[in-house]
Structure formats: C-alpha cells, structure tokens
Amino acid sequence: MKIQSIEIQNFQSLRAVHLPITTPLVLVGGDNEAGKSSLCEAIRMALLGENGRVDYKKDMGQLVTDGATDGVITVETAGGGVSVLLPDGKQHGTLPETEHPALPYVLEPRRFAAASADDRRTLMFRVTGTSASSAVVLGKLKERGCDETLASGILPMLRAGFPAAKEFADGKARDAKANWRAVTGEAWGSKKAEGWQAAKPDFDQAMLTTLSAELDQLSTKVGEQQQHLGGLREKSNAYATRKAQAERREAQAHKLPSLRTKLATDEAGLAEWEGKVTALQARAGTGPREGLVHDLARCLAQLWASEASKNVAFGIGLDVKGAIAEYERQHGKLDASGDPEAAAALPKAIESRDLMKRSVANDKRDIAAVEAAAADQDASAVECVEPADVQVAQAELQRLQIAQREVQQRRQALLDAQRVVQECDGKTQAAAAHHAEVAQWLKVSEAMAPDGIPSELLAAALGPVNKLLGELSTLAGWTPVSIDDDLTIRCGARFYRQQSASAQWRADTILALALAELSGLRVALLDAFDILNMAGRGQVLDLLDELAVAGRVDTVILLGTLKAPTAAPTDAYVSHWIEGGRLLVGEQLREAA
Incomplete structure (x- = not known):
C-alpha cells in the first residue's frame, strides 16, 4: 500500500494537516501533545474505521477539534482514497487493502503482542498462506488415529477456524460424557470410564431351570387338586341333601299311622255331615x-x-x-x-261338610306323600362324603398353592436378576460405546487445539517467518525476535512480556515490518520511536532506510517526540514537523528549527 497523501481538518488536536508523501519513509516529529498520536489515530480511523478515543457513535462529535463543528480525514493511495467525515464518522470510498487482516497490526504494531495466541495463529495462517484445507486436515486427523466419520464431521467447522472446530469437538465430547453419565449414573472420568462395567447381581441359571420345572409340576398338581376338591364338594353337597331327605322321610314315616287314623276320622265326619246337609236340605225345601x-x-x-x-x-x-x-x-x-229352622241351619252344615271334605283331601295328600317318599327311599345310592373329607382336600390344595407361590417368588427373583444381568450387559456395552466416543472427540479436540494440527501446519510456516524476523533484527542490530510454535513471542531467549518498554517497542517494530512484508501490504505506522535512546533511534532509521532502498516497503511513517525539527536522514526519507496541531512547512519549519 503506497500512501500518496494525508489530509486532516479539525480532528482532535489536528487543525490542518496536508501531508504529501513522495518517499517511502516519512519522519514526523513534534513536541508532546503536538498531534502526532492524533495523526496516527486519524490514519487508522480512515483505513480501519476505528475511533480509539470514544466508545459510542453519539460521542463522535468529541473527536472534532475544539471550536470547530466538523472535520474530515482523507487518505489517498495508489489504489484510491478513503475519507471520514466528522462528526457522523461515516467512511467514503474503499480500498482493497483495508480488508486485509494484517492491516491493523502494521498500523498499530503493539497489537500483535497484545493479541491472543489464537488470533496470532489465524493471522500467521493468512500471511504465510499456510494451507488448512479439508483434505490436509483430514489426512492429519487420520494420522493421529481419529475416527474417520468424526474427522469428516469436523471439517465444515474449519471454515470458522480451528478454535471453532475445537469448540465443536469439545461440545460433542461433553454430549458423549453426558450420555455416559445417563447410562452409568456417575460422572465421567478417563480412568473410571476405561473398562467400566455395571455391577451384576448373583444369578444361577441352573436354579432357574430347576425352579421352572418345579413350578410346572406344582401348577399341574394344583390344577388336579382343584378339580378333585370341586368333585368332593359336589359329592358332599349331594350326600348332605340325600341325608336331609332321608331324615325328613323317616320323620314323615312315623306320622303315617296317625295320618291314616285322622283320615278315617275325617271320612266318618264327612259322611255324617253329608247326611246332615241332605236332611236339612230336604226339610228346608231347598234341596x-x-x-x-x-x-x-x-x-x-x-x-x-x-x-x-x-x-x-x-x-x-x-x-x-x-x-x-x-x-x-x-x-x-x-x-x-220348607222348614225355616232347617233353612237357617243349612249354611253352617254345608260349611262343616266342605271343611271335612278338605280335611279328607289333605289327609289323603299327606298319606300319599309319605308313601311316595317311602317308596323312593332306596331309589338311588349316593357316595358318603363328609365335610371333613372336603376340609382335608382343601388343606392339601392350600399346601400346594403355598408351595407354588414360594417357588413362583423364588423363580421371579431369579428372572428379575436375569433381566438385571442382561440390562447390565447392555449398560456396559452402551457405556463403552459412549466412552469410546468421548475419547475420539477428545482426540479430535486435541488435534484442533493450538498445539495440535494448527501447530503442525504453522511450524513449517514459522520457519520462514522466524528467518525474516531474525534478518530484520540483525539489520537493526537488535536482539533477535522469534515466534514459538505456540505463538509465544520471544526476544532472544526471554519472553516478550519480560522485556522493557523500549525492548518491546523494538520487537513490535520488527514484527510489524515482517507482517508488512509477508502480507504484501508493505506499509507500517511506527509511533513513539522516541522511547529509544539515540543509538536505538539511529538503528531504526538505518533499518528503514535499508528496507526502502531494497524496495521492501512502500510507506512507513515514523513518529516521535523530538526537541526540534530534523533534516531527512537519507534520500528515502521526508521529514515533517507538527506544532500546535498544524504541519509546518517552508518558513514556519525553518523558524521552528
């Protein structure tokens, strides 16, 4: 990205800046609060759409210089221009380079060290062109022994990056752990889950067979005994009925002589009353x-x-x-x-005669019943079955039923144990399957982790990156900067975070210049180089000059707090001075110097 000019009006502390850029290197100096940082922020706002000093769009008006109502930022490049109007903050125009993921890191070098390892890794993949294609990742997953089906399932997630793929695999592993817990009732643990078996109750198959046969025999005996008992009850009832009938017949047989005597008496009485009725009828004339x-x-x-x-x-x-x-x-x-007295006595005589007729008929009926019962006494024989015989059979049935229930309960207990054993086998198999799934997803997760396949893929790419970092560090005469496979930044053998502020600035600069070259942006914005001592300042000026001469950078803007304007160090530079929010030129610059 070759920046050709920068125009700024009323942005923060900058009131009027017209900065034509005709050389690859631009040195901008000025006193504290002169507007150097505002210049950097204006460039980032135009190219990145960022506004670092306010959080909300409603506060954009605070970015306008005091006393002004609006402002504008314009950056022109060889590929076009972009502008930002204040206070609305809208961008106008587009540049293809503004979409490059490395642009924020070259316009603000300290960002790379402040970024997460995942963000650094993603950036390294982009700037090095390292392939993370589905075919490559699938091959590496197979090399790690990952299940091919699971490996194929994770590939679509790679479109969102390795962190998203890892999160997906972790989620699947959690689901499998939850399934394992649902089966076992326990929390999953790698050691516990390995070889886990459901506890089985004691179960004797031979005893189950024996009890089943015994139960069949008892069921047969119970059925036979129930039939036998039913037959005995019928016979007992028949015997009791016949016995009662015999007792009634015997009692009636004792009455037969008296019944016959009564019949004879009643017949004589009937004959007497019939004669009386006839005589009375004759006398009464009504006969x-x-x-x-x-x-x-x-x-x-x-x-x-x-x-x-x-x-x-x-x-x-x-x-x-x-x-x-x-x-x-x-x-x-x-x-x-007719005789009146006979007529008066006749109704009672007739009533007495009829009464004797009924009495004779009843006597004959009773005698006939007794004689018929006596005749039927030996008509059929019934087996003698007493209630005691029924009670004995009932007791035997109860004994068999109790034995049947006991055997049935023992057999049911064994059947329950058999079912539990079968369920335990199923649980053991299901738990093993879920554990295997957990292990496979964890293996995929490990492969997606920063120190997994991303590290493998990046390791080869980091070789050239570290080589470039070493070269730039050597050109500057500084401690070599390098990036470990886990994306840790080192200055020499020590971690970046252990370094002093000036050492970190040097490392940030080397990283930004490397990213500018690797990404093809060939642009960098280096603020606050005054943190370096005089020797360090000379080293960074020389480093940038060498890169510019070699054509390895298009535009690098170097800013710092200086005592006075300075001449351009080399032909690759142009030097500018900011004072009071304005870029001094001509006579103003000479007066400031």
Missing part, C-alpha cells in the same frame, strides 16, 4: 229335586193322582203310597214350602 229319585217320585205322584190309578191293582197301590210316603219323610212333600 235339589233333581235326579232319578225325584223324577220317580214326581211320576208316582202324578200317576196316583190321575184316573189311571183306579185301574191299579190293590197291592201295587199300597206300594205306591208307601213309596211316596217314604219320599216325603226323607225329602218332604213335593209341593212343600
């Missing part, structure tokens, strides 16, 4: 005059009253008279109106 006797009586009476009676023989006539007289004695005269 029925129907039947042969009555018909004959009427015929005799009519015959005797007719003329034909004169022709009847004397003896026959006497007989006729005698028959009529006897009829009337028994039944009353044929034309009689």
Whole structure:
C-alpha cells in the first residue's frame, strides 16, 4: 500500500494537516501533545474505521477539534482514497487493502503482542498462506488415529477456524460424557470410564431351570387338586341333601299311622255331615229335586193322582203310597214350602261338610306323600362324603398353592436378576460405546487445539517467518525476535512480556515490518520511536532506510517526540514537523528549527 497523501481538518488536536508523501519513509516529529498520536489515530480511523478515543457513535462529535463543528480525514493511495467525515464518522470510498487482516497490526504494531495466541495463529495462517484445507486436515486427523466419520464431521467447522472446530469437538465430547453419565449414573472420568462395567447381581441359571420345572409340576398338581376338591364338594353337597331327605322321610314315616287314623276320622265326619246337609236340605225345601229319585217320585205322584190309578191293582197301590210316603219323610212333600229352622241351619252344615271334605283331601295328600317318599327311599345310592373329607382336600390344595407361590417368588427373583444381568450387559456395552466416543472427540479436540494440527501446519510456516524476523533484527542490530510454535513471542531467549518498554517497542517494530512484508501490504505506522535512546533511534532509521532502498516497503511513517525539527536522514526519507496541531512547512519549519 503506497500512501500518496494525508489530509486532516479539525480532528482532535489536528487543525490542518496536508501531508504529501513522495518517499517511502516519512519522519514526523513534534513536541508532546503536538498531534502526532492524533495523526496516527486519524490514519487508522480512515483505513480501519476505528475511533480509539470514544466508545459510542453519539460521542463522535468529541473527536472534532475544539471550536470547530466538523472535520474530515482523507487518505489517498495508489489504489484510491478513503475519507471520514466528522462528526457522523461515516467512511467514503474503499480500498482493497483495508480488508486485509494484517492491516491493523502494521498500523498499530503493539497489537500483535497484545493479541491472543489464537488470533496470532489465524493471522500467521493468512500471511504465510499456510494451507488448512479439508483434505490436509483430514489426512492429519487420520494420522493421529481419529475416527474417520468424526474427522469428516469436523471439517465444515474449519471454515470458522480451528478454535471453532475445537469448540465443536469439545461440545460433542461433553454430549458423549453426558450420555455416559445417563447410562452409568456417575460422572465421567478417563480412568473410571476405561473398562467400566455395571455391577451384576448373583444369578444361577441352573436354579432357574430347576425352579421352572418345579413350578410346572406344582401348577399341574394344583390344577388336579382343584378339580378333585370341586368333585368332593359336589359329592358332599349331594350326600348332605340325600341325608336331609332321608331324615325328613323317616320323620314323615312315623306320622303315617296317625295320618291314616285322622283320615278315617275325617271320612266318618264327612259322611255324617253329608247326611246332615241332605236332611236339612230336604226339610228346608231347598234341596235339589233333581235326579232319578225325584223324577220317580214326581211320576208316582202324578200317576196316583190321575184316573189311571183306579185301574191299579190293590197291592201295587199300597206300594205306591208307601213309596211316596217314604219320599216325603226323607225329602218332604213335593209341593212343600220348607222348614225355616232347617233353612237357617243349612249354611253352617254345608260349611262343616266342605271343611271335612278338605280335611279328607289333605289327609289323603299327606298319606300319599309319605308313601311316595317311602317308596323312593332306596331309589338311588349316593357316595358318603363328609365335610371333613372336603376340609382335608382343601388343606392339601392350600399346601400346594403355598408351595407354588414360594417357588413362583423364588423363580421371579431369579428372572428379575436375569433381566438385571442382561440390562447390565447392555449398560456396559452402551457405556463403552459412549466412552469410546468421548475419547475420539477428545482426540479430535486435541488435534484442533493450538498445539495440535494448527501447530503442525504453522511450524513449517514459522520457519520462514522466524528467518525474516531474525534478518530484520540483525539489520537493526537488535536482539533477535522469534515466534514459538505456540505463538509465544520471544526476544532472544526471554519472553516478550519480560522485556522493557523500549525492548518491546523494538520487537513490535520488527514484527510489524515482517507482517508488512509477508502480507504484501508493505506499509507500517511506527509511533513513539522516541522511547529509544539515540543509538536505538539511529538503528531504526538505518533499518528503514535499508528496507526502502531494497524496495521492501512502500510507506512507513515514523513518529516521535523530538526537541526540534530534523533534516531527512537519507534520500528515502521526508521529514515533517507538527506544532500546535498544524504541519509546518517552508518558513514556519525553518523558524521552528
């Protein structure tokens, strides 16, 4: 990136800066608070869109110089120009170089040391062109023994970088650990999970077989005993019924003589009352005059009253008279109106007669029932089964059922143990599978870690980088700067963070110049070089001059606090002086000097 000019109006402490750049190296000096840092921030704001002195867009107006209402920053390069208008802070124009990831590090060298190892690694991959293609990473995962399916699954995450891929693998490992815990009920541990087996209860297969056979036998016996008991109950009930019937028959048989005596008495009483009813009916005249006797009586009476009676023989006539007289004695005269007393007594006589009829019928019925029962007494024989026999069979059934339940419970306990054993085998297998998955994902995670495949890929690339850092350090006459495989920065044998402020500035400068060359940006912004002593300042001036002469840089702006304006050290430089927020030129510069 070859910067051709910088124009700044009313930005922070800079009121008016017109900085044409015609040489690869620009030396800008000035007193404290003259505007050198503001110049650096203006360049970064134009090229990176950063505003380091305010946090919110609403505060952008504070970047405008006091007393002014607006400002502007413009940076022109060989490839075009970009501008920032204040106080809105909007950028206008684009440059392809502004998208390069190394640009922030060459415009603010201390950023590289302040960046995380992951950010440094990502940058190194970009500037060195180190390949992290899916094919390369997949091959290295296979070399590490990673599961090919899992390895293929992690490849899409590489588009977001190795850290994202590692985070994905760690998440999968956590999921597998959670699955292992769900199976085992324990927290996963690498040693504990290795060879973990579910605790199995005691289980005797032979005993299960024996108990199953015994249970079958008992079930058969219980069924047979239930049938036997049912038969006994039926026989016992039949025997009890027959016995009760026999007892009733025996009791009734004892009543037969008295029943017959009662029948004879009742029949005699019935005959007596029937005679009484007949007599009363005759006397009362309400008796029925129907039947042969009555018909004959009427015929005799009519015959005797007719003329034909004169022709009847004397003896026959006497007989006729005698028959009529006897009829009337028994039944009353044929034309009689009836005896009132007999008519009054007749209903009770009829009631008594009917009562005797029913009594005779009942006597005959009872006698017939007793005689029939006696006749049926030996009609069928029933086996004698007493309740005690049923109780014995019931007790035997209960004994068999108790034995059946005991064997059933023992067998069920063994079946439960068998099921648990089978479940334990399944748990052991599932736990082993989850543990294997955890191990595989952890292996993938280790491969994605900074000291894994990224380190392997970067190790080869860091060789040329460290070679360049060493070369630049040697050119400057400074302690060699290097980058370890884990992206740790060293100055000589010591860590960067152990160095003094001036040593860190020198290391930052070497790193920025290396990044400028590796990235192809060929630009750097080096502020505060006044932290160096006079010898150190001379060394950085000489280093930059040598790089410019060799055509290895396009634009390097070096800024520092100086006592007075200084002439350009070499033809590769142009020297400028800032005072009061303005870039002095011509007579102003000579007066300041």
